[in-house]
Amino acid sequence: MSHVQGFFYPRTPTGRSSLLPPPPWHYSGDLLTVEYRTDPARVAELLPAPLEPAPDDPGAVAVIWADWQSCANDGAELLDPVRAQYRECFAVVRCSFEGRVYSRCAYIWVDADFALVRGLHQGYPKKLGSIHQTRPHPFGRAAPRIAAGGRFAGTLAAADRRLAQAVVTLREESPHNGFVNAHPMAHHRWMPSIEKGAGDSLDELVQSGSASFEAGQAWRGEASLELFDSPSEELARLSVEEIIGGYYRQVGVTWDGGRLLADHGRRVIEAEAGR
Numbered sequence: 001m002s003h004v005q006g007f008f009y010p011r012t013p014t015g016r017s018s019l020l021p022p023p024p025w026h027y028s029g030d031l032l033t034v035e036y037r038t039d040p041a042r043v044a045e046l047l048p049a050p051l052e053p054a055p056d057d058p059g060a061v062a063v064i065w066a067d068w069q070s071c072a073n074d075g076a077e078l079l080d081p082v083r084a085q086y087r088e089c090f091a092v093v094r095c096s097f098e099g100r101v102y103s104r105c106a107y108i109w110v111d112a113d114f115a116l117v118r119g120l121h122q123g124y125p126k127k128l129g130s131i132h133q134t135r136p137h138p139f140g141r142a143a144p145r146i147a148a149g150g151r152f153a154g155t156l157a158a159a160d161r162r163l164a165q166a167v168v169t170l171r172e173e174s175p176h177n178g179f180v181n182a183h184p185m186a187h188h189r190w191m192p193s194i195e196k197g198a199g200d201s202l203d204e205l206v207q208s209g210s211a212s213f214e215a216g217q218a219w220r221g222e223a224s225l226e227l228f229d230s231p232s233e234e235l236a237r238l239s240v241e242e243i244i245g246g247y248y249r250q251v252g253v254t255w256d257g258g259r260l261l262a263d264h265g266r267r268v269i270e271a272e273a274g275r
Contacts, residue, residue: 008117019117021072024211024256029068031251032133032154034166034223035178035244036061042238043093046106050205050262051186054094054101061238062092062180063164063225065133065154068115086112087131089156089164090124091235092181097261102186102207107235109158122258123187123206129158136248146219148172152248161230168246171221177247184209186261203265208258218249 004011006018040059047053054060069084071077077084090108094101109129110116119126133154137143144150148170156164176182184207191202223246227236 008121019114020121021074024073024254025070025118026072026075027068027070027251027253027255029066029070029251030133030136031177031247031249032065032152032166032168033178033181033247033249034063034168034225035180035247036063036225036240037242037244038238039241043106046093047095047104048188051095051097051102051104054096058094059241060094060180060244062178063089063166064092064181065089065131065156065166067133067135070115083114086110086115087133088115088126089129089131089154091238093238094180094183095186097186097205101183103181103183104186106238107233109156109163121189122208122255123185123189123204127158129156129163131156144170146170146216146248146250148219150219150248159230159232161233162228163230163233163235164225164227166223166225166246168223168248169221170219170246170248172219174218174220174247177215177218177220177249178245200265203263204260205262205264206258207261208255210253211256212252212254214252216250218247220245220247222246 006015007022008018008020010017037059038061043059044053066088068086071084088110091106092103093106095104105124108124108126110126111131116126134152136146150170153167187206189202189204190200193199193201223243225240229236
């Protein structure tokens with residue numbers, strides 16, 4: 001009988017083919033953020049029970065572009081950059097659970113398979129997309145500086161259709177890079193049963209956050225954001241009613257597991273077993 005190993009699929013005798021190494025996972029990257037307000041009802045419809053809208057500013061949304069380099073503990077991916085580098089764009093809202101405010105990723109697109117699967121493990125609803133953002137550089141005229149007057153743009157497309165575009169012009173240093181994505185994340189991990197009509201085999205509400213965090217100086221400024229309709233996406237339902245501001249920050253984050261908040265799937269299985 002063969003013993004297979006690996007943190008995730010595919011599991012093999014050596015484990016070398018697994019899409020993911022075991023955590024901790026380390027990230028270094030640049031974040032371009034636009035915060036705005038939408039109709040609070042559009043946020044509320046994205047919050048399945050037992051989540052509720054945040055008690056203050058419930059219509060606040062952040063759309064974030066991120067240009068990442070990531071690796072596991074041994075750093076092997078950094079010497080094979082195709083396994084380390086990826087980009088993503090995601091929409092974050094806030095919610096409340098048992099009296100505590102959480103951030104929640106409502107939509108997210110990435111451009112690499114390992115990033116997509118890693119996110120599904122964490123409860124991020126990742127899909128594949130085409131993501132681009134302006135990169136800073138300290139020399140030459142082909143890149144802005146992270147300083148007053150620096151102009152940064154981000155674009156997102158999926159299934160051959162543009163979904164979002166933004167421009168942020170930096171004005172001044174900021175003590176933070178926004179408030180919408182500043183809480184622990186409350187996510188659902190879902191997996192439908194293999195048996196037709198049997199519901200979900202996995203239905204967990206989980207808390208996720210950084211095991212460690214460091215960051216450079218945050219900057220803020222004026223921002224514009226456009227969202228576009230698509231026959232297969234719903235990001236535009238979070239329509240832009242009022243721009244709060246734009247931000248830019250370079251960060252380093254380590255993720256090393258989350259915490260189970262509620263397990264509806266286990267309760268359902270136990271109830272069915274007791275019939």
